[in-house]
Amino acid sequence: MDGPLLELFPRFDDLEDLLRNEVEARYILKKATDHLDGIKSNDKAGEEEEIRYLICAVVDRNWERIHTGHFSVVPVTTRQIYAIACFFKIFFLLLESTDPRQKEKCSGILDEAQLLGCTDDWSELKAALMEYLDKGQQETAEPLPILAAVLRGSCACDIPQLDAPGLNEFQTKCFQPQQPTLLLNTIKHWPAMDKWRDLNYLLQVAGNRTVPIEIGSNYASDEWSQQLVKIRDFLRRQFVDQSGDGCREIEYLAQHELFAQIPALKADICVPDYCTLSGAEETPAAVDIKAWLGPAGTISPMHYDPKHNLLCQVFGSKQIILAAPEDTPNLYPHESEFLGNTSQINAAELDLKTFPLLEQVRFYKLLLQPGDCLYMPPKWWHYVRAETPSFSVSFWWE
Structure with a gap:
């Protein structure tokens, strides 16, 4: 040394x-x-x-x-x-x-x-x-793939859309009225947009780090578990072709403070100015930055977060279903304290027979695509499913 x-x-x-x-x-x-x-x-x-x-x-x-x-x-x-x-x-x-x-x-x-x-x-x-x-820890296995860019598609969106709004426009149209909004073309300037699809870059910068990985597509299911694994092993298991055997378990690096652990990756993103807004008169609290990396098919079941949430899509796309806080009584939250902010329903396949109050809920659907951000005010319910291999970054603030 x-x-x-x-x-x-x-x-x-x-x-x-x-x-x-x-x-x-x-x-x-x-x-x-x-x-x-x-x-x-x-x-x-x-x-x-x-x-x-x-x-x-x-x-x-x-x-x-x-x-x-x-x-x-x-x-x-x-x-x-x-x-x-x-x-x-x-x-x-x-x-x-x-x-x-x-x-x-x-x-x-x-x-x-x-x-x-x-x-x-x-x-x-x-x-x-x-x-x-x-230094000197050699990576001798075959190179990882460079993921193909997801071409922007035209799709329905049930909430307002703004094209890269300025801070004042975001404040008056989104933050103050507590209006969920799809913010288009908002993070295209991030270096991550070009760098992170090359999984060899992630391997070089972060491959030797140990992180908590969720095993199973849905944290509310009985089969769900967690493990500590090296990022290099996670990347190879989830993103390298496995001959279509269909036996691969879905793993998800979810809600992890990856950028505090690996400063080199934090240099590839920027905290959006929107996160400087606060409902409090005093200095805003620090912004919590979380990473979400996984293959197609990862699911965050219908749940809500207590803070303002800006979900930014670096690569891949995610199908998202929203519901307003006023519909909380009709969304059948789990009774356990651990899952109290999570609904028992499958928002993608509504079971009205088991959960009849869902008929009273208005759901909002959208597709989150690379370069876009979704603003969700506190306590808005959201279901998220990755349609392709995906890397998202979320910013939570009060």
Whole structure:
């Protein structure tokens, strides 16, 4: 590990406030940072094996804390300590060896730190580690396809359409009246529009990252599950021709903060100006950016989100069905807390016998095509089905 990378690791002075009430972690991370300082000054102290063991104990201890109870109530301090301990675990593993297998192991630890920990204060270290660990990891399999561009088709749209509206027009016609609107040709300037259809580019930039993948086309079905997988494996399974055997399970990288995990991909998009509008007088809250990547046939069942939602289509197309918040009582939401914002119905094939109140619902249909965005105000119900391989980016804000 080179000197400039070592300089990005936190010093103990940087951690003191965080560790004030964490006696065990404070003791262990003090020893780890002292050992790092010794290496940087060519004064290699002993105890390396003992410190490595203790760092692993901090990782394991805080992993258990993160997985106790609901993730939303885990203290940020716990997640920060977990991430820092993961960084030092990687440091000690690389002191031991820097061969490809060890670097692959360290990449997995780094991804865990990003997925479970809180790495916001150490973004420069995170990016440098990612670059160091990915360097020299050769991709020897056959190249991935470049997906064909989906030609724009003429189709019915049950909601208003605006062609790349300015901020003022969007505010008066969409945001203020809470009017769902299809915004045409809105993101054609994004570099992602040209880059991302080449799956080899995604493989090069993101292939070594571990991400949560949904297994099954619909998260409300009994067969649905999740797994952590490498993006490279996901891309090959879902986008490479498999001789039409029909046995492939649909997998979906859905609602994931991919751009926080992989800054190089975030450079290919821009947060639309529309997201600066807020109903609050104070400064608007931060924008949540989510990635949605998958083959044809992925489905998000009828559900609503509590925030303003701008769904932007980079490649592929999606069939979307909307319903207004006023129709909530007629849409049969699940009774469970986990699925309380999700309807029991199949919006694409209405079953009026089982769900007779659907006769009272007005549904709005549209096709979301590359370069377009769909604005959905808070609590508007929406069903989404990918008609082709698809990459969408959503922006949620209050």
